Amino acid sequence: MSRVLITDATYTNIRDAVDRVFASFPLPVAGKQVLLKPNVLRRSEPEAGVTTHPALVRAVIAKLKVLGASRVLVGDNPGGGGHAGGNEAAFRATGLYEASGEHYTNLGASSVRVPTKNRLMPTIMISRAVLEADLLISLPKFKTHGLTGFSCAVKNSFGFLPGGQKGQAHVLAGTPYRFAELLVDIYAVRVPDLVIVDGVLAMQGNGPAAPDLYYLGKVVAGQDGVAVDRIVCHLMGILPDLARTVTYAAERGLGEGDLARIQVEGDLRPIAGFALPERFSAQDPAGLHARVGWDPRPPLPSFDAGKCNGCMTCVMECPAQALTCNGVPQVNAELCVSCFCCQELCLTGAVQLGSLDRHGRPTTTHTRVRQAP
Structure with missing residues (x-):
C-alpha cells in the first residue's frame, strides 16, 4: 500500500517538515548523486506562487548534506528558452539560484535521446542529469492547471524536456486526453524516488500562472508520485475520473490511483472554497467540490x-x-x-x-x- 504524508509547514519552519518527510520516507542517500527537480515554470518572484519556493529547495539541500549525499544538483528546464531570459535567469528571478548555490545546474546543457511508449512522441530528448542521478527528488508546486486540472508530480516531469520539445508535445497531442497520456509516458522515463510538494502557498483558479493564491500551509510527500497526485486532487476537489494523468499512470502500473489503497498520514479533508480552473466547475454548495462538472473544451x-x-x-x-x-x-x-x-x-x-x-x-x-x- 502506498503512503502519503500531509504535514503542516511555513516557509520559516519548513526544515521541520522536510525532516519529517525524510523520517517517514528514508532514502539511501549516503554516497549518492541526487537531483532535485523543482517547478521553475518561468521568471517569477517566489511570492507569486508560480514556482517552487526557494525555502523548500534550501531545506532539502541541507538535509541531503546531513545524510551524506556525494553530490546534489538542482535543475529544471523552464519554458520560453531565450525569449523568457534563459535557464539561469529564471532561477535567479525565482530566488532558486541563490537557494541552490553551487548545486545549480542547467538541465538543458546536455541531453540524450530515449524511447517512450507514446505513439505521438516515440522518442524524446531528455536532460542527461535526470538519467545519471542515483536518486531523483521531485519538488512540484501545489497548483491548478487550466489544461490538466492540476500540476504536481507527473506534470513536474514535463520539465525533463529541454529546448522546444514541450511546445511540440502540446501541438502533437492537441487534446487534453492525449496530452495527459504523453505526460505520463514522459514521467515513466524516470520515475522520482521521492516527491515533496510545496503546498505552503498554493495556486488556485486558472493556473499554472494565475494570480489567485491560497495560503494552505502544507507539505505533501510520498515515494509514489501517482499516489501523491491522487491525494492532491482529492484535496483540491478534482474527481478521480477527471484527473487523467493519475488514471493513465495507475493503468500503466506507475503508482496507486485508488484513494482507498493509499495510507494517508495527515488531514485529508478537501480544501473548503478552493477554486478550480474554469473548465472544472464546482457544484457542491458546501464548497468542498464533492461534485464537479467538466467542460471538455479548454478555454481560449x-x-x-x-x-x-x-x-x-x-x-x-x-x-x-x-x-x-x-x-x-x-x-x-x-x-x-x-x-x-x-x-x-x-x-x-x-x-x-x-x-x-x-x-x-x-x-x-x-x-x-x-x-x-
Missing part, C-alpha cells in the same frame, strides 16, 4: 490590454502559431491548442484564461491570497 486565452506591454513573447513562443499581435495579441481559435504557454510565459499577467468584460478586462482575475480556514 484572453489578453488584458491594460497589462500587455507588447513584448511579443507570447507570439514568439506559441507552439501552434495561433497568436498575432497588432497592439494587443489576438488568438486564432482554429489553431489554438489551449496549451496556455502564453499565460505561463507572460511576465506582466496580461494573459488570462476565459472571457473579458466589456472594458477588455478578464472576468476571472482575483489578485488575492486566501487563508486556509
Whole structure:
C-alpha cells in the first residue's frame, strides 16, 4: 500500500517538515548523486506562487548534506528558452539560484535521446542529469492547471524536456486526453524516488500562472508520485475520473490511483472554497467540490490590454502559431491548442484564461491570497 504524508509547514519552519518527510520516507542517500527537480515554470518572484519556493529547495539541500549525499544538483528546464531570459535567469528571478548555490545546474546543457511508449512522441530528448542521478527528488508546486486540472508530480516531469520539445508535445497531442497520456509516458522515463510538494502557498483558479493564491500551509510527500497526485486532487476537489494523468499512470502500473489503497498520514479533508480552473466547475454548495462538472473544451486565452506591454513573447513562443499581435495579441481559435504557454510565459499577467468584460478586462482575475480556514 502506498503512503502519503500531509504535514503542516511555513516557509520559516519548513526544515521541520522536510525532516519529517525524510523520517517517514528514508532514502539511501549516503554516497549518492541526487537531483532535485523543482517547478521553475518561468521568471517569477517566489511570492507569486508560480514556482517552487526557494525555502523548500534550501531545506532539502541541507538535509541531503546531513545524510551524506556525494553530490546534489538542482535543475529544471523552464519554458520560453531565450525569449523568457534563459535557464539561469529564471532561477535567479525565482530566488532558486541563490537557494541552490553551487548545486545549480542547467538541465538543458546536455541531453540524450530515449524511447517512450507514446505513439505521438516515440522518442524524446531528455536532460542527461535526470538519467545519471542515483536518486531523483521531485519538488512540484501545489497548483491548478487550466489544461490538466492540476500540476504536481507527473506534470513536474514535463520539465525533463529541454529546448522546444514541450511546445511540440502540446501541438502533437492537441487534446487534453492525449496530452495527459504523453505526460505520463514522459514521467515513466524516470520515475522520482521521492516527491515533496510545496503546498505552503498554493495556486488556485486558472493556473499554472494565475494570480489567485491560497495560503494552505502544507507539505505533501510520498515515494509514489501517482499516489501523491491522487491525494492532491482529492484535496483540491478534482474527481478521480477527471484527473487523467493519475488514471493513465495507475493503468500503466506507475503508482496507486485508488484513494482507498493509499495510507494517508495527515488531514485529508478537501480544501473548503478552493477554486478550480474554469473548465472544472464546482457544484457542491458546501464548497468542498464533492461534485464537479467538466467542460471538455479548454478555454481560449484572453489578453488584458491594460497589462500587455507588447513584448511579443507570447507570439514568439506559441507552439501552434495561433497568436498575432497588432497592439494587443489576438488568438486564432482554429489553431489554438489551449496549451496556455502564453499565460505561463507572460511576465506582466496580461494573459488570462476565459472571457473579458466589456472594458477588455478578464472576468476571472482575483489578485488575492486566501487563508486556509
